[in-house]
Amino acid sequence: MQIPAEAIVFYALTAITVLSGLVVVTSRKLVHSAFALVFAFSGLAGYYVLLSADFLAAAQVLIYVGGILILILFAVMLTHRIESLDIRSETLQLLPAIAGCGAIVVLMLLAVYRTPWAVKEPQVLTQTAQSIGSLFMTDYLLPFEVASVHLLIALVGAVIIAGKRGGQ
Amino acid sequence: MTITLSHYLVLAAALFVIGLVGVFIRRNAITILMCIELMLNAVNLTFIAFASHMNAVDGLIFVFFVITVAAAEVAVGLAIVIALFRNRDTVNLDELNLMRW
Numbered sequence: 315m316q317i318p319a320e321a322i323v324f325y326a327l328t329a330i331t332v333l334s335g336l337v338v339v340t341s342r343k344l345v346h347s348a349f350a351l352v353f354a355f356s357g358l359a360g361y362y363v364l365l366s367a368d369f370l371a372a373a374q375v376l377i378y379v380g381g382i383l384i385l386i387l388f389a390v391m392l393t394h395r396i397e398s399l400d401i402r403s404e405t406l407q408l409l410p411a412i413a414g415c416g417a418i419v420v421l422m423l424l425a426v427y428r429t430p431w432a433v434k435e436p437q438v439l440t441q442t443a444q445s446i447g448s449l450f451m452t453d454y455l456l457p458f459e460v461a462s463v464h465l466l467i468a469l470v471g472a473v474i475i476a477g478k479r480g481g482q
Numbered sequence: 483m484t485i486t487l488s489h490y491l492v493l494a495a496a497l498f499v500i501g502l503v504g505v506f507i508r509r510n511a512i513t514i515l516m517c518i519e520l521m522l523n524a525v526n527l528t529f530i531a532f533a534s535h536m537n538a539v540d541g542l543i544f545v546f547f548v549i550t551v552a553a554a555e556v557a558v559g560l561a562i563v564i565a566l567f568r569n570r571d572t573v574n575l576d577e578l579n580l581m582r583w
Binding site for chain 1: 484485486487488489490491492493495496497498499500501502503504506507508510512513515516517519520523526527530531533534535536537539540542543545546547549550551552553554555556557558560561562563564565567573
């Protein structure tokens with residue numbers, strides 16, 4: 315039986331992404347978690363390519379892998395003595411956490427399989443960058459401006475919070 | 483063996499729950515921020531899967547807003563973590579009970 319290439323890529327990406335997600339959650343060393351997150355985000359960028367969202371795949375690599383992860387790595391190095399193990403790998407709340415999350419998984423799977431999704435014939439989106447750009451400048455202009463102001467305020471706030479205290 | 487919408491939805495649900503478990507069982511502030519990023523990415527994957535399978539570009543727009551909010555959240559969150567570490571010398575959330583009563 316011929317296995318389609320899309321399925322092979324999908325399952326390979328799934329292996330990478332889910333395994334690195336598990337490493338993020340379970341690793342005792344903070345740096346290992348941060349580097350596993352690199353692979354998880356890159357795997358997700360692969361899915362975006364598979365779903366023909368090319369522009370978003372590039373944005374994912376630039377913003378998440380290039381921006382947010384560097385920020386997280388900086389925070390790790392600024393707050394942790396690199397050689398010290400994460401002191402407590404808490405297992406105290408493990409049972410209630412797994413019970414609650416299991417219930418959420420069941421709910422989500424029920425929603426996925428019970429809902430008759432109005433799926434169309436899978437179509438390759440073409441020129442996503444162009445349509446995203448024109449939607450941003452027409453239908454979503456106000457949310458777009460609000461998002462940029464939000465980002466600016468957050469960045470100024472981050473500088474004030476992390477900087478030296480009160481101009482002393 | 484074709485990959486359908488439900489494949490992506492189940493995968494996104496799995497990623498979301500992995501992040502959720504991390505938020506519940508870890509007590510390190512930076513690890514929790516990373517788990518929240520993982521959950522936001524799972525939601526992004528859902529948006530893009532629907533956008534692609536319903537041939538609607540609007541889903542991609544919302545992913546951009548999610549990315550914007552995630553970037554703002556991680557910047558402010560890490561700033562708070564660094565300020566806390568400077569003042570209290572720890573990032574363990576169980577020891578940071580300043581605002582609890």
